[in-house]
Amino acid sequence: MSTALYAITLIKVYFQDTGVDTSVQTNPSRRDNRQSLIDATIASIVEIGLIRTSVSEIIARAGVSRGMIHLHFQGKENLIVAAAEAAADDYYDTLKAHLVKARPEGQFQIEAMILCDLGPTGLTEEKTRIWHELRGAVRAYPALHIFSDTRDRFLQNMTVDSFSDIFRQTGCPEGAEQARDMSIAILTMMEGMWSDFMLHPENFDRARAAQIVFRVLASVLPGYFDLNGARDYTR
Amino acid sequence: MSTALYAITLIKVYFQDTGVDTSVQTNPSRRDNRQSLIDATIASIVEIGLIRTSVSEIIARAGVSRGMIHLHFQGKENLIVAAAEAAADDYYDTLKAHLVKARPEGQFQIEAMILCDLGPTGLTEEKTRIWHELRGAVRAYPALHIFSDTRDRFLQNMTVDSFSDIFRQTGCPEGAEQARDMSIAILTMMEGMWSDFMLHPENFDRARAAQIVFRVLASVLPGYFDLNGARDYTR
DNA sequence: CATAAAAATGGACGATCGTCCATTTTTACC
DNA sequence: GGTAAAAATGGACGATCGTCCATTTTTATG
Numbered sequence: 120m121s122t123a124l125y126a127i128t129l130i131k132v133y134f135q136d137t138g139v140d141t142s143v144q145t146n147p148s149r150r151d152n153r154q155s156l157i158d159a160t161i162a163s164i165v166e167i168g169l170i171r172t173s174v175s176e177i178i179a180r181a182g183v184s185r186g187m188i189h190l191h192f193q194g195k196e197n198l199i200v201a202a203a204e205a206a207a208d209d210y211y212d213t214l215k216a217h218l219v220k221a222r223p224e225g226q227f228q229i230e231a232m233i234l235c236d237l238g239p240t241g242l243t244e245e246k247t248r249i250w251h252e253l254r255g256a257v258r259a260y261p262a263l264h265i266f267s268d269t270r271d272r273f274l275q276n277m278t279v280d281s282f283s284d285i286f287r288q289t290g291c292p293e294g295a296e297q298a299r300d301m302s303i304a305i306l307t308m309m310e311g312m313w314s315d316f317m318l319h320p321e322n323f324d325r326a327r328a329a330q331i332v333f334r335v336l337a338s339v340l341p342g343y344f345d346l347n348g349a350r351d352y353t354r
Numbered sequence: 355m356s357t358a359l360y361a362i363t364l365i366k367v368y369f370q371d372t373g374v375d376t377s378v379q380t381n382p383s384r385r386d387n388r389q390s391l392i393d394a395t396i397a398s399i400v401e402i403g404l405i406r407t408s409v410s411e412i413i414a415r416a417g418v419s420r421g422m423i424h425l426h427f428q429g430k431e432n433l434i435v436a437a438a439e440a441a442a443d444d445y446y447d448t449l450k451a452h453l454v455k456a457r458p459e460g461q462f463q464i465e466a467m468i469l470c471d472l473g474p475t476g477l478t479e480e481k482t483r484i485w486h487e488l489r490g491a492v493r494a495y496p497a498l499h500i501f502s503d504t505r506d507r508f509l510q511n512m513t514v515d516s517f518s519d520i521f522r523q524t525g526c527p528e529g530a531e532q533a534r535d536m537s538i539a540i541l542t543m544m545e546g547m548w549s550d551f552m553l554h555p556e557n558f559d560r561a562r563a564a565q566i567v568f569r570v571l572a573s574v575l576p577g578y579f580d581l582n583g584a585r586d587y588t589r
Numbered sequence: 590c591a592t593a594a595a596a597a598t599g600g601a602c603g604a605t606c607g608t609c610c611a612t613t614t615t616t617a618c619c
Numbered sequence: 620g621g622t623a624a625a626a627a628t629g630g631a632c633g634a635t636c637g638t639c640c641a642t643t644t645t646t647a648t649g
Contacts, residue, residue, distance in 0.1 A: 311542025
C-alpha cells in the first residue's frame, strides 16, 4: 500500500466513527445566499464575538434581507451550527492535507499534525477565535458540543494510533498506556499553544512553539523525534 | 529565611507588577447586595453562560431589585468585570495557599502549582467554566483582558523562576532559555488539561492527568521530578 | 424621636432582539 | 411567453434587552 493511500485510509477511519454528517444538502441555486450567511456569521463571530453577532449584524454583512435566515436555516441557532460545521470542515481539510502528504509512520503523522496545528495555514487568528468562541458557547447552543467532541476524538484517535505505532517498535510492555498518555500530553500542549496564540498573536513565535513541543517529544522518545522536527515547519 | 516566608515573598513579587488593584472599596453596609450581585453573576455565567446572563437573570438570582446594578456598578459591564475580578481572586487564593505550603525550591513550587491546578480545590467545574466564559468574552468586554493576562503572567513568572532555579543547579549553559521553554511546555499542558476537564468533567482522571505532566517533567529533568510527584496529589 | 443621607424598590423607557409573513421578484419548465 | 414554484424582500410583531429615575424604605446621627 502506498504512503498516500495508507494515510487516506487512516483519515477515513478516523472520520467514520465521529457520527457527524459533513455533507451539505443544498442545491446549487440555493448556495449563494446560504453560503453568504455562513461566511458572514463566521466573520462576525471572529470580529466582534458571538455575543454581539445578531441577526441584524449577520444580514448586514451578508448583504441579504432579513427573511433569509428563516428561509435557509429556520432560525438563528441553526445558522450558528452551520457556521460551526463549516469552521470544523475548514480545520479538517487543512489537517487532512498535511497528513496525506506525510509518511505513514507514526512519528511522521504526529510531526505533520503538529506542524499543521502550529503553522501559518493551520493556526490563524480567525481559526483560533472562531474555535474558542464556539467552544465557549456550547452551554448556550448545545448542538455545538458535537463539533468540539468530534475534533477531540479525531485528534486523539490519530495520535494514539501513531504513538502506538511507535511504542510497538520500542517493544515497551506498557506501550498502549504510554501511547494514550503521550497523546494526551501532546494534545493538551497543542491546546494550550492555541490559547496562547489567540490571546497574544503578535508575540507568538511559531518556530519556538514547535521547538518546545519537539523538545518534549525528543525527551520521551529520543529515537523517533528530535529538534529537527521543528525545522520542517518553516518550509 | 524560612520556607514559608520565602514563598510569601515570592508571591508578593509576582503580584507587584500585575497592575491589578485587588482591593474592594465598599463599606460593610454596602457589601451585602453588592456581593450578592457578584455571586449571582458568577453563578449565572457558570450555569447558563455569559450570553444568557441578563440583568433580569442576575437580579432574580441575587434576589434584589432592578436598580441595584446601576447603584453599585453603574451598569452591567462593570458588574461582569467585578465578577471576573472575584473569580481571579478566588483562583489566586487557592494557588497561593498551595505555594506557601510547599518548599521553596523550584521543583517543589512547580509540583505544588500542578497539584493545585489539577486537584479538587483548584480544578472545579465552576472555575473552568467561569474562566473559559470570561476568556471567550474578552472581545465583547475588553476590560476582561487584564485578568487573563495577569494570570498568565503570574504563572509564567512563577514557573520560569522555578525552572531557572533548577537549571542553575544543573549548570546547563542554556539554562535561561530552557527554563522559559519548559515553563511554556508545562503551562500549555495545564491549559489543555483545563479544557479537557471543562468539556468532559465526568471522564477526567485527575491522577492520570498529573501523572502525564510528571512523566514529561521526569523525562526532561529526571533528577528533579519523577512519577511520585503525582502521588502527592491524592492527599 | 426628628431628620437628613444612603440604600433599595420596581416600573417606564427606547433600543434591539429573533421570528414570522404578506408581498414581490426571480427562476424553471411547458 | 405564460404560469407555477422557489427565492428573496422588508416591515410588523411581541419579547426582552440594559438603563434610568421617581419614589419608598432603611440607616445613621443629632
